[in-house]
Every structure is written in structure tokens, then in C-alpha cells.
Amino acid sequence: MRIGELVKHIDGKVLCCEECLDSEVVYAFASDLMSDVLTVKCENFLLITGLSNIQAVRTAEMSDIQVIVFVRNKRVSEDMIRLARENSIVLVECSCTMFKVSGILYGLGIKAVY
Amino acid sequence: MKFEYKVQGGDFVRAGHASSEVKKILKQLNVEPSLVKRVVVALYEAEVNIVAHAYNGMAYVDIDASRVLVRLDDNGPGISDIELAMQPGFSTASSTVREMGFGAGMGLPNIKSNSDEFSISSEVGKGTHLEFVVYLNSK
Numbered sequence: 001m002r003i004g005e006l007v008k009h010i011d012g013k014v015l016c017c018e019e020c021l022d023s024e025v026v027y028a029f030a031s032d033l034m035s036d037v038l039t040v041k042c043e044n045f046l047l048i049t050g051l052s053n054i055q056a057v058r059t060a061e062m063s064d065i066q067v068i069v070f071v072r073n074k075r076v077s078e079d080m081i082r083l084a085r086e087n088s089i090v091l092v093e094c095s096c097t098m099f100k101v102s103g104i105l106y107g108l109g110i111k112a113v114y
Numbered sequence: 115m116k117f118e119y120k121v122q123g124g125d126f127v128r129a130g131h132a133s134s135e136v137k138k139i140l141k142q143l144n145v146e147p148s149l150v151k152r153v154v155v156a157l158y159e160a161e162v163n164i165v166a167h168a169y170n171g172m173a174y175v176d177i178d179a180s181r182v183l184v185r186l187d188d189n190g191p192g193i194s195d196i197e198l199a200m201q202p203g204f205s206t207a208s209s210t211v212r213e214m215g216f217g218a219g220m221g222l223p224n225i226k227s228n229s230d231e232f233s234i235s236s237e238v239g240k241g242t243h244l245e246f247v248v249y250l251n252s253k
Contacts (some may be wrong), residue, residue, distance in 0.1 A: 034215030038155050039224055043147055051215045055162075058130035059215070062158045064151055065239070079127075 001027055001108055003067055003090055006046075009108060010101050012069060012092040015080045020090050023066060028110045030102045034059040040113050048101050049073055057083045057091075065089060071098045115139075115178070121164040121171045123190065126214050129165040132173045133158040138207075139177070145250060153182050153248045154230040157219040160244055164188045166211040168241060180251060186244045193236040200226070202235075 004021035007014055014021065015043045023044055029040055029046035036048060036056055043064035052074035061069050061083070067090040070076055076091050094101060106112075117139070135152045140150045157173065164171040168190025176183040193199045194199035200222050207217025225234045229246035236242040 023216075032215065033218055035218035035220040037215075038159060039220060044150060053214060054127055055129065055214050055216070056246070058158070062130065062133055062151070062154045064147065109217075 001110065003046075005045065006105065006110070007092055010069065010092075010094050010096055010104055015076055015091040015093060016085050017088055017090045020066065020088055020112060022030065022036040025066060027113045028102070028105050029113045030098050032098075037063055042113050045113055046105070048098055048105075050098055051079070052076055054079055054083060056080070057087075057089065060084075060089050061087045067092060069094050069101055070079075071096055071101050115176070117175045117177075118216070119173045119175075120216040121168075121173055123167075123169045123171070123187075124166060124190075126165055129162050130158050132161055132175075136175055136182075140182070143177070149248060149250055152171075153184070156225040156246055156248070157184055158248075159225050159228075160184070160186045162216050163221050163242075163244075164190070166207055166216060167191065171241070181247050181249045182186050183247050184245065186242075188241045190241045192238040192240055193234075193242055194238050196234055196236060 025046045027045035032051045037059050044066050046067040047065045048069045050072045052070050057080045069092045071094050073095045134243045137154045145249040168188035171188030174185040196202055202223045205217050205219035211217040231247040232243045
């Protein structure tokens with residue numbers, strides 16, 4: 001599914017890299033623990049997290065993550081947006097819980113990484 | 115090609131700087147994305163370990179056509195029981211480190227699983243030396 005379309009379904013707010021919204025997302029992973037995210041072997045996936053700090057974006061950079069959806073109303077800082085722009089990572093703020101976003105995306109056919 | 119990067123203990127804002135630079139270099143060299151990911155994830159985990167546990171350290175990266183060799187030396191408290199530290203889930207990380215999303219006791223095992231060769235040695239009260247290799251022609 002296209003990133004832009006998926007963001008509409010979760011009522012998300014796109015904060016940067018709008019030029020990437022036509023890219024397709026196939027897989028997603030949900031975790032607040034970056035240690036777990038770093039063990040995911042596949043590339044190009046969407047991360048759902050409630051951890052809003054610079055290391056979440058760094059982890060995305062190293063893990064080849066295309067999109068981060070920050071759930072539970074977590075706010076994203078300017079530093080995070082700057083780093084995401086450098087690496088073409090779409091950042092999305094969303095007021096839903098992690099469970100709800102995961103459920104919606106799973107229902108839309110987005111696959112689990114394992 | 116050889117590169118070296120300083121890693122400052124406690125500086126979570128800059129943690130990942132070396133990994134970010136190495137990722138750019140490997141991409142420019144047209145290294146296969148899955149291999150780039152293995153190198154930079156392992157290096158990032160190692161950087162975070164220095165930031166989380168040591169006072170300061172250095173990352174030395176040596177790239178040739180066949181492999182990427184990474185060596186990390188830190189000045190820090192060292193690891194008294196390496197076998198225990200290598201066990202998934204074992205961690206001595208502070209609450210600050212855990213709040214950053216790390217400290218789950220998965221860093222060292224993840225460095226090992228992403229590399230083709232891995233070695234670690236440590237002296238309590240002095241620091242830790244870690245080395246790993248990723249072959250660029252492996253599948």
C-alpha cells in the first residue's frame with residue numbers, strides 16, 4: 001500500500017518527506033524498544049513506536065526503515081525531523097494507540113516482518 | 115580505505131554518527147543493501163554500547179573489496195563476565211539508557227549475529243575491545 005494512503009487510514013499527520021508518500025509499504029513492525037527493531041533483518045518496512053527521540057530516527061536510518069508512525073500522541077522534535085529529512089524517512093504523528101494502528105494496518109494487508 | 119571516529123560516552127544525541135558516516139561510504143561504494151545493513155546495525159549497536167557504558171572510545175573502520183573490518187576500543191569499566199554479557203537479555207544498562215530504547219541485553223548478541231567474524235575482550239577498570247568482520251562477497 002502507498003504510504004500516503006495508509007496515513008489517511010490512521011488519521012496521521014505527515015511531518016516530513018512528503019515526496020516519498022507514493023512509495024509502497026509491504027511490512028511493518030511495532031515496538032518501543034529500539035534493541036528489538038535492530039534485530040529485524042528485512043529492509044524497507046514501517047515502524048510503529050511510542051518512543052519519540054533522536055535514537056528512534058537513527059535506528060530507522062540503520063535499519064532501512066521507510067516510515068515511522070509515532071503513536072499515543074508522542075510529539076516529534078525539530079532535530080528528529082532534520083535527521084529524517086537527511087535520510088528520506090517519512091515521520092508521522094498519530095493519536096491512536098499502538099494496538100489500534102497495528103490492527104488497522106494489518107487489516108489493510110500490511111504484513112508482519114516475521 | 116581506513117576511517118576512524120570518536121565516540122563519546124553519555125552522548126546519546128551523537129550516538130550513531132559513525133554508523134551514519136559508514137553507511138554513506140558503503141552506499142557510495144555500491145555495496146549490496148543487505149550487507150550495508152549488517153555492517154551499520156552492528157556498528158550502531160557497538161556505538162550505543164560505548165555511549166551507554168564507557169567514558170569514551172574509538173571506532174576504526176577498514177574497508178577493502180572483500181570485507182569490512184570494524185574495531186572498537188573504549189575506556190570504561192570493562193566487562194567482568196563476557197559470557198554472561200553475551201547472553202541475550204542480560205544487561206547492566208541504566209534507566210537513562212533504557213529510556214532511550216536500549217539496554218535490553220541484545221546488543222552484543224546482535225553484533226555477533228550480523229557479523230561473519232566476532233571477537234571481544236575486556237579488562238575490568240580499563241575498557242573493552244571489540245572487533246567484527248562482514249564479508250562483502252558472502253550471501
